[in-house]
Amino acid sequence: MGFFDRMRDSVSAAGTEVNQKVSCAAETMKLNNQIRNNDKEIDKLIFQVGKRYVEEHLMDQGDIYEDLLAQIRNYKSQNGAYEEEIQRLNRESEEQTRMRRQEMKEKQEQRERERREKEALKQQRAEAAREQWAEKAREQYTEAAGEQPSEIFKEQKTEGVKEQETAVESGKTCSKCNQVNELDAKFCVYCGTPFAEEESKE
Known part of the structure; x- marks a missing residue:
């Protein structure tokens, strides 16, 4: 044990x-x-x-902690300069931002002006192309007819007058629209007015 x-x-x-x-x-x-x-x-x-x-x-001169206080004052002075630099950088940054925005706005306005100018030029070219096409068509028509358009119109007008004069001599005139119809016409082919039996007999 x-x-x-x-x-x-x-x-x-x-x-x-x-x-x-x-x-x-x-x-x-x-x-x-x-x-x-x-x-x-x-x-x-x-x-x-x-x-x-x-x-x-802090601002006392001849203090027992003057060396330490002087260092503190120096650091505070540096901080003040740093704060001013920060403010300057901020102002520059804001100014650069404003200038960039202004530049972007001007570029947008310039692009819009160029777009409108291109659109206007496009419309002018289209209008000029239409006019050129119409002029070319008139020239082709004139060349095909062998005469100037004014002469063709004059000739057509003269022929129409002659036909009308011939119709007056050989037809009958409507009392309503004064258009000349054929002698055997029962009604005016221009306005539909029926001719009297006497006129038809004439």
């Missing part, structure tokens, strides 16, 4: 030691976390203290 008792005591002691180490490690970790949290809070407070001090003494 002495052997088992010693073994049990040994295991119990080892377990107790392990538990103590685990407990110690856990407590240590907890405390370290608390220390880190406190350090963060301290840093925040130091930052607030430093910020207030800088705000109150």
Whole structure:
């Protein structure tokens, strides 16, 4: 029994030691976390203290922190210059954007003018082609007839007058439309007015 008792005591002691180490490690970790949290809070407070001090003494000359304050002033001056540069770049970007939009608008207007000009030119060419075709047709007609159009019209008119004069001499005139019909016509072929029996006999 002495052997088992010693073994049990040994295991119990080892377990107790392990538990103590685990407990110690856990407590240590907890405390370290608390220390880190406190350090963060301290840093925040130091930052607030430093910020207030800088705000109150930034422009003071001969301060015990003059070297640090001078660096802060230098960085602030650089930041001011950077902000001005940013504003300048923004203005240039806006101006370039405005110019690009204006250029695009002018190009669109130019394309629209060119389109209208092309359309007008197309219509002019079509009109000229129609006139040319009509002129060519008149020339072909004149060449086929062997005479000038005015002479053809004059000749046709003369022939019509002669036919009408012949019809007057050999026909009868409608009392309504004054057109000449054939002698044996029962009614006017132009307006449909019937001829009297006496006129037909004549």
